Amino acid sequence: xxxxxxxxxxVSVRSIMLKVILALTPGLIAYLxxxxxxxxxxxxxxxxxxLACEALMLKIRGKPLALFLGDGSALVTAWLVALTFPPIAxxxxxxxxxxxxxxxxxHLYGGLGQNPFNPAMVAFCAMIIAYPQLMSQWPKAxxxxxxxxxxxxxxxxxxxxxxxxxxxxxxxxxxxxxxxxRATIAGFLGTQASFGNIGGYGWEWIAMGYLLGGLWxxxxxxxxxxxxxxxxATLAFIATGASWLDPERHVGASFHLFxxxxxxxxxxxxxxxxxxxxxxLGKLIYAxxxxxxxxxxxxxxxxxxxxxxxxxxxxxxxxxxxxATQPRVFGWRKKS
Amino acid sequence: MLEPLRFPGGVxxxxxxxxxxxxxxxxxxxxxxxxxxxxxxxxxxxxPLVSVGAKVRKGELIARPEGPYGVAVHAPTSGEVSAISxxxxxxxxxxxxxxxxxxxxxxxxxxxxEPLDPDHAPPQVLLSRILDAGIVGLGGAAFPTHVKAxxxxxxxxxxxAECEPWITCDDLLMxxxxxxxxxxxxxxARIMGAKRLLFGIEDNKPEAACALERALGELDCGSCxxxxxxxxxxxxxxxxxxxxLTGIEIxxxxxxxxxxxxxxxxxxxxxxxxxxxxxxxxxxxVVTLAGNFEAAGNFETLIGTPIEQLLPLAGEKPxxxxxxxxxxxxxxxxxxxxxxxxxxxxxxxAMSPSLFPPxxxxxxxxxxxxxxxxxxxxxxxxxxxxxxxxxxxxxxxxYHLFDCIECGCCAYVCPAHIPLVDYYRYAKSEIRAREREKxxxxxxxxxxxxxxxxxxxxxxxxxxxxxxxxxxxxxKLALAENxxxxxxxxxxxxxxxxxxxxxxxxxxxxxxxDR
Numbered sequence: 001x002x003x004x005x006x007x008x009x010x011v012s013v014r015s016i017m018l019k020v021i022l023a024l025t026p027g028l029i030a031y032l033x034x035x036x037x038x039x040x041x042x043x044x045x046x047x048x049x050x051l052a053c054e055a056l057m058l059k060i061r062g063k064p065l066a067l068f069l070g071d072g073s074a075l076v077t078a079w080l081v082a083l084t085f086p087p088i089a090x091x092x093x094x095x096x097x098x099x100x101x102x103x104x105x106x107h108l109y110g111g112l113g114q115n116p117f118n119p120a121m122v123a124f125c126a127m128i129i130a131y132p133q134l135m136s137q138w139p140k141a142x143x144x145x146x147x148x149x150x151x152x153x154x155x156x157x158x159x160x161x162x163x164x165x166x167x168x169x170x171x172x173x174x175x176x177x178x179x180x181x182r183a184t185i186a187g188f189l190g191t192q193a194s195f196g197n198i199g200g201y202g203w204e205w206i207a208m209g210y211l212l213g214g215l216w217x218x219x220x221x222x223x224x225x226x227x228x229x230x231x232x233a234t235l236a237f238i239a240t241g242a243s244w245l246d247p248e249r250h251v252g253a254s255f256h257l258f259x260x261x262x263x264x265x266x267x268x269x270x271x272x273x274x275x276x277x278x279x280x281l282g283k284l285i286y287a288x289x290x291x292x293x294x295x296x297x298x299x300x301x302x303x304x305x306x307x308x309x310x311x312x313x314x315x316x317x318x319x320x321x322x323x324a325t326q327p328r329v330f331g332w333r334k335k336s
Numbered sequence: 337m338l339e340p341l342r343f344p345g346g347v348x349x350x351x352x353x354x355x356x357x358x359x360x361x362x363x364x365x366x367x368x369x370x371x372x373x374x375x376x377x378x379x380x381x382x383x384p385l386v387s388v389g390a391k392v393r394k395g396e397l398i399a400r401p402e403g404p405y406g407v408a409v410h411a412p413t414s415g416e417v418s419a420i421s422x423x424x425x426x427x428x429x430x431x432x433x434x435x436x437x438x439x440x441x442x443x444x445x446x447x448x449x450e451p452l453d454p455d456h457a458p459p460q461v462l463l464s465r466i467l468d469a470g471i472v473g474l475g476g477a478a479f480p481t482h483v484k485a486x487x488x489x490x491x492x493x494x495x496x497a498e499c500e501p502w503i504t505c506d507d508l509l510m511x512x513x514x515x516x517x518x519x520x521x522x523x524x525a526r527i528m529g530a531k532r533l534l535f536g537i538e539d540n541k542p543e544a545a546c547a548l549e550r551a552l553g554e555l556d557c558g559s560c561x562x563x564x565x566x567x568x569x570x571x572x573x574x575x576x577x578x579x580x581l582t583g584i585e586i587x588x589x590x591x592x593x594x595x596x597x598x599x600x601x602x603x604x605x606x607x608x609x610x611x612x613x614x615x616x617x618x619x620x621x622v623v624t625l626a627g628n629f630e631a632a633g634n635f636e637t638l639i640g641t642p643i644e645q646l647l648p649l650a651g652e653k654p655x656x657x658x659x660x661x662x663x664x665x666x667x668x669x670x671x672x673x674x675x676x677x678x679x680x681x682x683x684x685x686a687m688s689p690s691l692f693p694p695x696x697x698x699x700x701x702x703x704x705x706x707x708x709x710x711x712x713x714x715x716x717x718x719x720x721x722x723x724x725x726x727x728x729x730x731x732x733x734x735y736h737l738f739d740c741i742e743c744g745c746c747a748y749v750c751p752a753h754i755p756l757v758d759y760y761r762y763a764k765s766e767i768r769a770r771e772r773e774k775x776x777x778x779x780x781x782x783x784x785x786x787x788x789x790x791x792x793x794x795x796x797x798x799x800x801x802x803x804x805x806x807x808x809x810x811x812k813l814a815l816a817e818n819x820x821x822x823x824x825x826x827x828x829x830x831x832x833x834x835x836x837x838x839x840x841x842x843x844x845x846x847x848x849x850d851r
């Protein structure tokens with residue numbers, strides 16, 4: 001016999017996941033504007049792969065197909081893989097990445113709700129270690145280069161020199177490692193095609209889109225403010241401090257916030273409830289730690305962006321953080 | 337104007353209060369047969385004072401309270417006791433309990449009544465009248481009121497929040513009978529020495545709040561106030577309302593009086609006033625019939641009225657598939673329609689598949705934390721769920737499982753539709769069962785060890801006695817041998833010694849038995 005409560009709020013895992021996808025669309029529209037429809041091709045490849053892998057794993061694990069395929073979680077993973085991989089990544093790279101995310105990072109750990117690591121970031125890290133070159137080929141922001149980009153995805157032989165350009169973070173790294181250019185770092189924005197007004201060219205608008213969608217997610221109470229605010233504030237604080245201390249080596253806050261995966265990470269990746277800290281204080285610590293790691297990897301590491309590694313490293317700390325930050329229970333003045 | 341504090345967490349389910357507040361409280365007709373349970377709450381047992389065939393009058397004591405938390409039971413109407421037998425009770429277990437069955441004679445004839453003067457009778461006299469009247473908390477928990485009213489406090493909180501959706505019995509009682517509620521509250525305040533009297537009412541009941549304010553206004557009551565608390569479930573939880581009105585947080589294991597505050601439901605205050613002013617014991621209460629009815633409403637109902645006879649009064653719709661006693665957040669499914677109305681019956685909620693669709697299928701927890709944000713006790717329900725499910729009960733207790741008030745907010749907001757409260761109930765009952773088992777095992781071990789000790793002691797004592805006896809016999813024999821002039825043959829000598837030893841044994845066994 002059903003027990004209390006007998007009423008339920010109109011909310012489900014599916015509705016949450018669909019809202020996350022909806023919140024990604026402003027960023028996606030900006031993406032389309034600057035890079036053209038090729039990103040839709042990647043999303044389609046990723047989504048189909050995700051659903052196929054999900055169905056296969058559910059079948060093997062003997063779970064109800066319709067219920068879990070419909071929960072939307074595999075689609076969110078697919079979208080995040082597509083949006084974090086280079087849009088001209090060969091189709092098999094996306095397929096492999098999504099398969100790793102769904103099969104290994106999600107289902108081998110026990111499926112929905114059980115994965116300690118963010119599946120999309122596991123895919124990103126695995127692929128950037130296995131195929132560093134392919135994962136570093138990012139196209140110029142040119143919405144009209146659809147056919148060359150499509151060819152890059154599907155052609156057996158890859159000739160992408162014409163459409164590839166260094167990402168803002170790569171360009172920055174090159175500048176910083178070139179002794180002659182050091183003096184110009186303070187005013188480098190606008191000196192190269194990679195850079196826009198505050199971040200990377202094009203990328204800054206995509207980041208704006210993610211910011212908009214992320215704020216909507218907070219308003220919809222799908223996520224809380226803690227992780228995005230702590231992540232962005234910490235990243236801004238460290239970047240500002242470092243560039244103030246050593247302006248020749250370190251770039252300021254706005255560049256860090258509006259390039260690479262910072263906004264996507266702050267609102268859509270770090271906030272993955274399954275793999276993130278769950279207590280309010282824990283979320284602040286978790287996100288601040290991720291920001292610190294991101295800045296360190298970006299500034300001193302070998303990889304172009306640090307978000308993915310930072311997320312995985314902080315995922316590892318989640319059980320400890322949650323255990324140490326349990327909030328005070330009603331009526332208990334001191335933890336006892 | 338006192339500004340209420342915001343208690344943590346909480347949810348806002350659809351209130352559905354209008355359906356049952358359109359009509360005033362109606363008096364339910366006298367049923368031909370009343371089934372009055374002896375046990376009106378978990379703690380409140382009673383011993384029957386009448387036997388089958390006895391004639392009883394309305395309000396007559398028919399069962400005496402048993403133990404410190406016992407509650408008196410009275411005849412709800414005049415008539416004849418036709419049976420004292422087990423009957424299904426409105427309890428989630430569905431187990432039958434002993435009930436006194438009364439065939440109403442239709443006269444509804446009262447016993448002698450002796451009203452008390454609420455302003456001049458000694459508080460002890462008032463308190464014992466509350467005990468005699470069998471009054472329990474009418475908010476749903478049915479805890480004996482005389483136990484709660486024994487404490488000395490400074491602030492008395494009267495709970496008219498009625499935060500559960502659908503239920504409106506307190507609302508209508510406040511609207512229609514505010515003067516009596518205020519009188520009861522003042523009696524309770526006098527008994528407990530409270531200086532301050534606060535009424536907490538959710539702000540979706542403006543008529544009730546105004547009625548109470550009017551009733552208070554007629555009296556000279558300096559430190560009384562009606563506080564409108566924002567409508568948010570569970571504002572009517574005792575801990576939540578006390579916090580909203582006074583800022584006091586009552587932790588698990590403590591009671592309001594530890595902090596100088598006590599809380600009673602408006603219905604309880606009303607019952608107290610009726611008992612003091614009119615010498616009416618608690619034999620009737622207002623019951624909301626809400627949900628799948630043609631004309632939902634509130635009915636003043638005699639305790640013991642079979643619920644199935646109540647339902648047609650509000651026009652139960654045919655597609656009702658189950659009945660719940662209480663509200664949709666904390667109520668439990670009634671095991672049978674034949675169960676009687678008890679003192680704790682605040683609402684009968686009729687459910688149909690369209691009105692209360694079954695929960696969507698359960699999904700895995702995604703740790704979204706919605707449960708923690710909705711928890712009024714600031715617990716981490718997702719952790720409790722995890723530990724309860726994995727039967728890690730020690731951890732569950734570390735995460736304050738027993739602070740959970742089972743309000744259902746977490747399960748209400750859960751996007752994975754996990755019946756979280758069920759997991760907590762399960763873990764709590766498992767822990768309690770294990771504690772009982774452990775206590776029983778400890779007691780058994782102690783008994784066993786003492787028995788071993790006693791047997792050992794008795795064996796030693798017996799051996800010592802036998803040795804002493806044997807020595808005595810030998811000494812006697814030696815004496816006899818010396819005294820005899822003619823020596824006896826050896827065989828006879830031995831025989832005599834054996835007989836003496838046997839006699840000694842029998843004697844010692846006899847003394848053993850006498851012990």
